[in-house]
Amino acid sequence: MAAILEIQRLAKHSWNQDNRESPYLFEEVSAVIQQPECISVIGPSGQGKSTLLRTLALLDMPDQGDISYAGISYREKDPRLWRKEICYVAQQAVMLPGSVEDNLGTASRLHGEVYDVQLAEQLLEETLLAGLDRKKNASELSGGEKQRIALIRSLLLRPAVLLLDEVTASLDNISARAVEHMLQQWQAREGTTMIWVTHDLEQAARTSSRTWFMSGGTLLEDQQTIDFFRQPATEAGRQFVRFLASEAAL
Template sequence: MKALLELKNLTKNYWDTNEKNSRPFLFAHITATIQSPERIALLGKSGQGKSTLLRVLALLESIDSGEVRLKGLSTKDIDTRAWRMNIAYVAQQSVMLPGTIMDNLTTVSNLHNRAFDESSARCLMKDVGLEHLEWGKQAIDLSGGEKQRVALVRSLLLKPSILLLDEVTASLDQQSKEYVEQLLLKLHMEEATSFIWVTHDTEQAKKISERIWYMEDGKLTIDTKTKQFFENRNSVCSVTL
């Protein structure tokens, strides 16, 4: 059986080497495999390249060496648009497209020549606590937390097999944060959706993940089960989130 996702020796160099950098690369030799649908928390202190790694996996940034394979197929073997339908990236800073909420939600179907699934969109908006919003409202007028959740729903309408989540709940209040966590856990259980979730919230990592990737000094230094990661006192004392 082919692995769902394979990362093989991924290296991303700094575009401009200077004296402030103690190493010539942002990250190097990142190797990992997702064999079947999983929930992964990507941890590590700032500056390790976690967000950039997600963007590389989404084909939004290039790598200097290495290879990414989806179900056995390299990025070179799959059309970029098809790749992004399978692997969807949701940024920490949400970007609203010009127009209304409706315009933003229908973007996915317009780009991929699909019929807009209004029923799914309304269910997802309810799941993230936004069922009260009028879809004719200008997206630019939404609060930061509302924009973040609309952006997430917009990506979920692709029905991707893998979600790349970059601190997507960092700007949300506690209730909204829980809505998002519950929805993503439900999608994993019911639709076998995998996710790689960058977070600095240890409690969230414990709650939403079954596997931890920890980056330090530009390397993937820990790849283990979540329970083992947090039960290992030495690891907990030596890592910084």
């Protein structure tokens, strides 16, 4: 496997610049990501997990450190081309003006790609949206439908790296498992690397081979998923897993 992303001592300032004790939302984040990998990102709220993904996609710019894609620093690459290869899918999906069909095709057209209608239909079926009226105004979709349309819109670009920010959070269990299965099949076919923020430990265990645990304002643990869930290396990691396991048991 070849390295697709390299993160070197990445840092992002906290929104509260007056907080001298903790000026960074996260700092000293370093990792080497191979292709293809599926990495789950877990940790308590407020650790910057979503901001980390947005920074990797250059939607937020790093305050310190470097990110390299295929050996090229983000400083040397057109951000538009970077975002075509490294796509971020937000938890709160943003629909563009127009119909469902307009939304599915817009990203492809903006990047000068042919809109693959057949692939769009296949992905709609795999995410349990085969019966959705594609002429419907996208603003009228439910939250779960918007989430899946936004995901498919990004997949149609065939990115090398897919950054997933709790993309099944608003889905029922059946739809969420359908999306998981579709993404696993997609990765097998396309070789896409996926970095997936989730608060669902069972989902992380099912879908990822590697787990990042963010705590204390940094990437505290980077382990193979099976090893992390068997025995986190830090006390913070052990407490986090015990807490979520107890919550799930209630």
